[in-house]
Amino acid sequence: MRNYKLRRLSNQPILKTSDVKPSVEGFEVLGAFNPAACLVGDEVILLLRVAEAPKAEKGVLSIPLIEEQDGVPTLTVKHLAEPDGDYDPRVVTVHGKQYLTSLSHLRLARSKDGITFDIDDEPFLFPARMDESYGIEDARITHLDGKYWITYTAVSEHGPGVGLAVTTDFRTVDRVGMILPPPNKDVALFPRQINGKYVLLHRPMVSDIGKPSVWLAESEDGIHWGNHRFLFGGRGLTDPQYAWEGGKIGAGPEPILTDEGWLVCYHGADPGHAYSLALALLDKNDPSIVLDRSHEPLLTPELDWERVGFFPNVVFSNGWVQWPDSGKIWVYYGAADSGVGLAELVTD
Template sequence: MKNYQLKRLSDQPILQTSDVKPSIDGFDVLGAFNPGACIVNNEVILLLRVAEAPGARPGFVKVPLLEEQNGVPTLIIKEFPEPEEDFDPRVVTIEGKAYLTSLSHLRLARSKDGIHFTVDEKPFLFPARMDESYGIEDARITFLDGKYWITYTAVSEHGPGVGLAVTTDFLDVERIGMILPPPNKDVALFPEKINGKYVLFHRPMVSDIGRPSIWLAESIDGEHWGNNRYLFGGRGANNPRFAWEGGKIGGGPEPMLTDEGWLLCYHGADETHAYSLALALLDKTDPTSILDRSDLPLLSPELPWEREGFFPNVVFSNGWVRWPEGSDKAGQIWVYYGAADDGVGLAELVQS
């Protein structure tokens, strides 16, 4: 993939946490990042992941989550004494049970020029099911069969799984439900059927054996998935040259069809949890066939706002757009990326 480069279109974030209002009284927005992206009626649509948390009280940890009350998933706030030992401010374990200290939802943002966005004040998708009780995160958007398929990470006490929702206009949305159970994430559908079947990539999470890797699955209806196959994993475990993806990898936005094949943007993380972006090229008719792959990352955290934030040293993309014919940017590929779990940056994918 030496003929591709990612060039930042701005040395500042195009969206920041401060641009987003809390959706719940008494909550603060901790981050607005990792947007899914598409173009609808000559307008760029972003689906931001917005992480919110209730105001803190000294000496205590507050946990927002859904709890079933009279059969209805209901937002509640639990409060615990702060652990005496050091703990991750994002995840806290109380009496052997892990909780997230923030609750994420998906928020809509719109722009005519792809740079200056108006952010809705209310969520587009808010946790509403018990398998979303810890939040919904990191949407990918694929236009297929006349509708937009939105895949997202649905988090609960049982781990992260993959939810699916569909919309035709980003006004009304239908939840389909969980299509891949925990532990799994980083899922997007291909924007065309391949050999008559729907195809998606996903990233199962592993424990004692194996390392995180990207897989493919097929479906005849878009809801029930099978024929799972390993696609590729990180190469850094035994090769210092690829240390930038030696910790973990995962797929990014929906694959994009080019004359050469399917472009797949993915992220790699090193052993220090610094995230970078790279590309793979897959065969048009057999996406299990890898034609090319980045030797070096195309984008790594370098600017202060990419290196410092809620989760430092991260550039992470799950949204890109190719501007349509007739626009003044026709053919350009713009990549929207989360930076340090705190804001959104913008880069252009160009061929050299």
């Protein structure tokens, strides 16, 4: 694999939480981050993950979620006493039941230059089913068969699963539904069929047996998936050199086909939950064959806005674009669950 590096194009975030308006009256935006990305004509399209919650009240935890009312999934707010002492800012357990402290949706942003974005005021995809009752998170976009396939993490009390929606113009969107049940996430579709099959990367979540890893699956129709195979896992469990991917691992945006093979961006997290970005290279005809992987992370949280935020010490990418004229690859990454940075993938 070529000697790739990720070079920041800005020392400041190109999008901040404060740039995004809340979509619900009485709510505030807690984070705008982890965008999916693609090129549509002469525009860069981002689908931001926007996390919202009711404005804070002292001593009260106001949990936004989707609940059924008269059989209809409806946005509601559950008011609970705030736990004593320190607690996870994202997840809280009350009376033995876990809740997310915010509700995420996908918000569309458009740009001509890939740097300055106009952000829609309304959601592009908002939780609308009970399997999305805790939110829609961390989308990936793949252009395939003349359509833009949007995979996303659909979260409910049953855990995170993988939802699919399809659009041709990013103005209207068709929801396909859940394609991988909980617990699973980090799904990236390949942008073409391989040996007559649709192919995706995914990350089944494990319990005491097994560790986080990236898997491969294939499909005849892009909806029903099988032939699931382990692809690669974090090496930090057995080699301290790779501690940066010893805690968690998962695929990023859709793979890009190069003359060497399929280039895959992935994230790794260390046991202290600091996230970094790295690359893997897969065989172009048989992506179950891993040809190479990064020996060290290409991007780590170093700048203040990558280290301090709603969830600190995170650089996380689920969106990149390859400019057709120059071949340059721009990587959009979420930083500390609070903003969006931009880097370019370069080689020596």
